[in-house]
Amino acid sequence: MEQATGVLRGSAHDDVVLESIQFNEEIRGIMAPAPAPENGSSFTALLELPPTQAVELLHSPDCAAAAREPPCHVNTNQKPYLLDSYGGNLTFPSNAALIERAAKFSVFAGENSPPEDAARLAPTSLSGAVKNEPQETDSNPCSTQGCVSDPAVETKNERTPKRKEREKKGKGSLKKSKGIADESSGDGEKLPYVHVRVRRGQATDSHSLAERARREKINARMKLLQELVPGCNKISGTALVLDEIINHVQSLQRQVEFLSMKLAAVNPRIDFSLDSLLATDGSSVMDSNLTSMATPVMWPENLADGNRQHYQQQWQFDAFHQPLWGREEANHNFMTPEHSLLSYDSSANSGRSHKLASTVRFSS
Amino acid sequence: MRNQSSVKQEFLRKWITGLRRYSCEKKNMSFFERKKAIKLSADLAMASTRDKTTRWSQALIANNTDNVFIASSSSSSPKKSSSSRSRNMTTLMRRSRPTRVKSAKKEMSSARCIAKRLMEKRTRKLKNLLPGGESMDEGCLVAETLDYIQSLRDQIEVMRCLVTASQLIINPS
Numbered sequence: 001m002e003q004a005t006g007v008l009r010g011s012a013h014d015d016v017v018l019e020s021i022q023f024n025e026e027i028r029g030i031m032a033p034a035p036a037p038e039n040g041s042s043f044t045a046l047l048e049l050p051p052t053q054a055v056e057l058l059h060s061p062d063c064a065a066a067a068r069e070p071p072c073h074v075n076t077n078q079k080p081y082l083l084d085s086y087g088g089n090l091t092f093p094s095n096a097a098l099i100e101r102a103a104k105f106s107v108f109a110g111e112n113s114p115p116e117d118a119a120r121l122a123p124t125s126l127s128g129a130v131k132n133e134p135q136e137t138d139s140n141p142c143s144t145q146g147c148v149s150d151p152a153v154e155t156k157n158e159r160t161p162k163r164k165e166r167e168k169k170g171k172g173s174l175k176k177s178k179g180i181a182d183e184s185s186g187d188g189e190k191l192p193y194v195h196v197r198v199r200r201g202q203a204t205d206s207h208s209l210a211e212r213a214r215r216e217k218i219n220a221r222m223k224l225l226q227e228l229v230p231g232c233n234k235i236s237g238t239a240l241v242l243d244e245i246i247n248h249v250q251s252l253q254r255q256v257e258f259l260s261m262k263l264a265a266v267n268p269r270i271d272f273s274l275d276s277l278l279a280t281d282g283s284s285v286m287d288s289n290l291t292s293m294a295t296p297v298m299w300p301e302n303l304a305d306g307n308r309q310h311y312q313q314q315w316q317f318d319a320f321h322q323p324l325w326g327r328e329e330a331n332h333n334f335m336t337p338e339h340s341l342l343s344y345d346s347s348a349n350s351g352r353s354h355k356l357a358s359t360v361r362f363s364s
Numbered sequence: 365m366r367n368q369s370s371v372k373q374e375f376l377r378k379w380i381t382g383l384r385r386y387s388c389e390k391k392n393m394s395f396f397e398r399k400k401a402i403k404l405s406a407d408l409a410m411a412s413t414r415d416k417t418t419r420w421s422q423a424l425i426a427n428n429t430d431n432v433f434i435a436s437s438s439s440s441s442p443k444k445s446s447s448s449r450s451r452n453m454t455t456l457m458r459r460s461r462p463t464r465v466k467s468a469k470k471e472m473s474s475a476r477c478i479a480k481r482l483m484e485k486r487t488r489k490l491k492n493l494l495p496g497g498e499s500m501d502e503g504c505l506v507a508e509t510l511d512y513i514q515s516l517r518d519q520i521e522v523m524r525c526l527v528t529a530s531q532l533i534i535n536p537s
Contacts, residue, residue: 214503221506228513242486249493252516259523264399266530
């Protein structure tokens with residue numbers, strides 16, 4: 001490739017350049033059949049054909065004339081190229097190969113780009129992606145002239161809908177050539193226009209930049225979520241992680257429901273003997289309950305005694321809770337009854353019970 | 365990160381205040397009424413601790429204030445003035461961001477289609493779970509889910525503590 005660089009830089013007579021021009025034209029013809037407006041109807045008809053047919057037609061001498069009239073967006077001071085020069089040994093197996101070759105050649109072609117091209121260049125060394133290559137070939141009027149010393153940046157204003165497809169196809173193979181392009185174009189046009197830090201192999205279009213920033217933000221948050229939800233660290237793949245998150249949220253909501261039911265069952269009135277709670281200052285309640293379950297010191301004993309018989313009567317009437325309370329009385333350790341109760345609660349979702357258990361253990 | 369214990373204390377205090385309001389109004393409530401009241405006041409308390417900073421909390425309050433009005437005869441909700449909040453919520457809902465429309469022709473590969481469909485299904489599910497989640501876009505959704513999960517966890521911890529405390533009151537043996 002390096003030799004090609006030197007060769008191409010100098011002269012515009014090389015076959016390679018002609019080939020590049022031709023390639024660009026093919027690409028344009030294949031990629032964007034629509035915007036070839038006012039020129040030869042024959043050429044536009046050609047453009048609508050599938051690539052292989054178009055190639056064959058181009059091969060034929062009849063269309064040489066048609067091909068000679070460049071479409072409007074090719075620069076007029078381009079040399080008239082001959083079809084014979086590129087011979088019949090060209091194959092267009094796929095768009096990817098086409099793009100690759102065109103990209104390689106167009107990068108190193110002469111640098112007679114008109115000022116409007118230059119204006120769109122960025123001074124910093126950027127590596128363009130494939131998507132910029134074909135895009136500039138088909139949308140940039142002067143791309144055949146040789147594009148750009150820095151092909152990456154040119155594409156700011158023009159976007160074709162097919163760019164995204166192309167970018168995915170040819171991305172991998174072009175990184176090397178882009179690197180070389182960077183070196184070669186380092187001392188090319190330097191214009192103090194746009195300073196953009198773009199990673200290698202990525203577009204510099206403002207839209208795609210914004211999208212990429214957004215994507216990165218979302219991915220960072222997803223990582224946080226993964227850390228938060230237990231058991232998500234090992235899972236790779238957003239869909240499965242989302243599944244886990246959904247399950248977790250559902251289980252948390254169910255826990256809230258269940259706890260409120262429990263509280264409603266415990267207290268016949270809603271106030272929970274709140275005076276004692278508030279009197280003893282909420283923080284102490286919290287800490288003590290969090291650390292150990294056996295510190296009834298703060299509860300006024302008379303209050304407890306007064307309520308006990310009342311509550312026991314309530315329990316007998318409350319048939320729903322009868323089996324559960326029986327289990328609970330035996331065991332003051334809060335974890336096990338809750339675990340069993342939770343699995344009772346989620347008996348319908350047999351597959352989820354272990355998840356609930358894990359959440360219960362986790363959240364304590 | 366939030367100051368965990370202070371958030372929980374705030375939540376507990378607000379919740380208890382709300383419950384007190386309930387208890388003064390209705391003397392004899394059935395089990396399910398009680399349960400609903402407890403849950404409602406807990407949710408509202410949890411949402412108010414976020415203090416309007418998250419959309420799910422606003423949505424939760426907006427959705428539930430009508431219930432509060434219906435359930436209790438009091439004129440104002442114990443937590444915050446609801447009328448302005450519900451108005452904010454409706455404007456929020458109406459001002460939902462326009463979804464980007466991608467033409468179907470672009471999705472050529474079937475694998476991509478399948479993946480996209482899976483993701484859509486899941487995001488829709490998540491949106492249904494989250495209060496006020498329908499009007500959120502993806503980035504917002506993820507952030508709100510994060511916050512919601514943390515709040516739910518705090519709420520569950522406090523509730524559990526309360527349950528244990530009540531049980532200890534009842535049965536201190």
